[in-house]
Amino acid sequence: MRDPLLLRAPRGPIRATLRPPGSKSLSNRALLFAAMADGTSEVIGCLDAEDTQLMLDCLVAMGLVVTRVGSTLAEGVRVTGVGAGLGRSVGDLDLEVGTAGTVARFLTAALAAAPAPSWESVFLDGSERMRERPMGGLLEALRGLGADIGYKDAQHTLPLRIRPVAGGLPGGTVTLDRPASSQFVSALIFAGSSSREGVDIVLREGTPARPYVDMTMATLAAFGGSARWVSSGEHQGPGERLRVEPRALRPCTRFVVEPDASAASYFLALAAIYGGEVTIPDLGSESLQGDAQFWRVLAAFGAEGEQDRERTTVRGGGGGLRGQTLDLTDMPDMTLTAAVVALFAEGPTQIRGVEILRHHESDRLAAGATELRKLGAEVRELDDGLEIHPPAGGLRRGVVIDTYRDHRMAMAFALVGDVGIADPGCVAKTFPEYFEVLDGLGMIAPEPELESASQSEEGDDDAAD
Template identity: 40%
Template sequence: MTTQLSRLRPLTARIPGSKSITARALLLAAAARGTSTLWAPLISHDTLAFKAALGDLGVAVENSPSDQYWDVTGIGRAPVGTAKVWCADAGTAARFLPPFSAAGEGTFTFDGSEQLRARPLSPLLKAMTALGAHVETPSAGRLPLTVRAAGLEGGTLRVDSSMSSQFLSGLLMAAPLMRRPVRADLRDSVSRPYLDMTLSLMRRFGADVKEPDNGVVEVHPGSYRPTALVIEPDASTASYVFAAAAATEHKVTLPGLGVHSLQGDLRFVEVLSRLGALVEVSEGSVTVTGTGRLRGGFTIDMGDISDTFMTLAALAPLADAPLTIRGVAHARLKESDRIAAVTHNLRACGIEVDETQDAVTIHPGPLRPARIACYRDHRIAMAFSVLGLAGRVRLTLDDPSCVAKTFPGFHQEMARLFTEYITPEFR
């Protein structure tokens, strides 16, 4: 088998830039004094919404003619003035920009789509208030909200991060703009790799970040400096092409990701290795090769890489034994209730699923054609597209275009890589 697999023609994937890195880099560049260049940013609904929201706050972001890079002319401080900021569907904008504005001076109103309005912000707003912010929200801890800013004091940062690490990331990125040092304990936060990404990028842009104790960080007042940054391909998005390779006996290589990646979701390839795929991670690329068999029969905690749990759930019906995915309760508070969405759609495909508050157990079995309810959630659409391809079953999406939130060209890239792929559009 090894000889046969080694002869597979490698397919080179084209995955757009990381959404998480793009959003963080945009904010950090906005706070720096001078012009930062962000190479290979993600061009998608969410990042364009973030870019436009920064424009509302007075930050100029100019793109090259082919969008190869964005030049961000930072204001060297937190925002000053009055602004109405539209976040559209972008959760990162709604969670990163209010702390940034609260560190400045003025009145800033934030709002977004109905989908974004439904997502809770209470832990973030409570923590901002404890730091000295004045926040008005008529919708019980949700958008719309108004920040009447007069700077933030700093001090000990206490925030409930059991729902999302983005609350803490937003506050940490605003910390150098506060009047006193900020101290935060990260040990009980979900999705810790995203916090590590935040801190790494803050240091890259010149922040004074120390870790005196394991899991405790201190951020000292100061400023950000402009930086040129090459943005890695999105590891969460790459999970779909890697999963498709693992399940279809293809060999897929993605340049630009490697052993030094900032993204915790690259650990998804370790999950694929446990399933039986061959995985190679080098300095500058990742390669996944399917072996013709997917092994089940185990339980895995995906709390730290929960954006990829749906990708594994899409492969689980094809494994040789049941799979249990746990530790993902916070996935219920994303663009959709992702545990419920996965359960509903797998059952529609004829698959037996056991669901708890923070876990699913998926039993292998024959698939039947089904209409997939996407719930306007890009990750549901992409994950079930992989299941349709790998299971060779006709699945139709009720909203195939929702993938534009993070990967507008998803269906085209899947068809380019896998000739058997049929765009699962709903007709």
């Protein structure tokens, strides 16, 4: 196994303008809607990473024509869709989704609703961790709408088999209490647009990370589809209701993907922690991503921030941060970034509303708590979040952070500096160049420092035992 990658704290304030790669969430939504449209769409700024490549590999396996405009996906990718039937391949298809929740859930729903496809059945499988992640609420909802989905090993998990329904998915109304993931709701939007009657989604207790659902609806609209939240006057009963209209999708000649707001959070947090100023261009107040508002969380901690239609900027003085009580229901992926910022704040920080993080690439609440404690913090793990008391005597240095094969664990804890990051390659899932960017900011330790720190890490590990 590769040695941990050692990072160091910046030698001074961070002053940079940085544009992260394209949003993974927008990229995979646009690629799949493009495949469901009748004609050729072009997606500009597409993320070029594992999760998007898995989506593209599945589309190619289904017989769709996918071409790159340049040497990278970011320069543009053209998808020639064949309508809601999704694909030209015949017979049985085997699709691999890896650890990509968007691919697993969105493809399952789109395939289950595909009318008159050329294929006979699809077998869909993923990584060991993806087999553990929740699918049951989505699968039962799809079956309730008329889908033909079977299971190979255990019910409600991958691997599974999808067969087309004669005449297409009927559609109708599906009721969920509070889904384990907002991706369930987004997946049902994919299915509803291809169904015969459309789909009404009733959410008795709302949905976590609702901005991601709004993102799906906005992306659908770019391809000529229609989904809307039903007003309280129209919806009689508890919770919220979302209506997805059945509609043939049309190609989008130029769909531009914004920079990934989740990735941007790490660089904005650097300015808050170490001082300086970081600007993210092309990520502004009209962003479709809920995480684009993370600058407000940093401002609550004590940094300065501003956002206009074109950019987001955070400034920090390298100190003076104060612990906060945060409800991150609408931006759960910001939890680990906020938790690391909390290490540098005065007083405790409490993060609530993020219970869905237990079902991501890792159990991010349990994993995050473990690694925060390694650094000397006192952490109380809550059902839906974390309570963090920063170490009174300062952070422990030379600690190796275990990343649990989770890209967000690696990227967030790298901000601490003077730590080792185990399995740094896991960032390839959404941001392969992440550590190259940090290297450009002077945060990758040179080789002699790495050797010295490795020796001190061994001593720390023995003491901890």
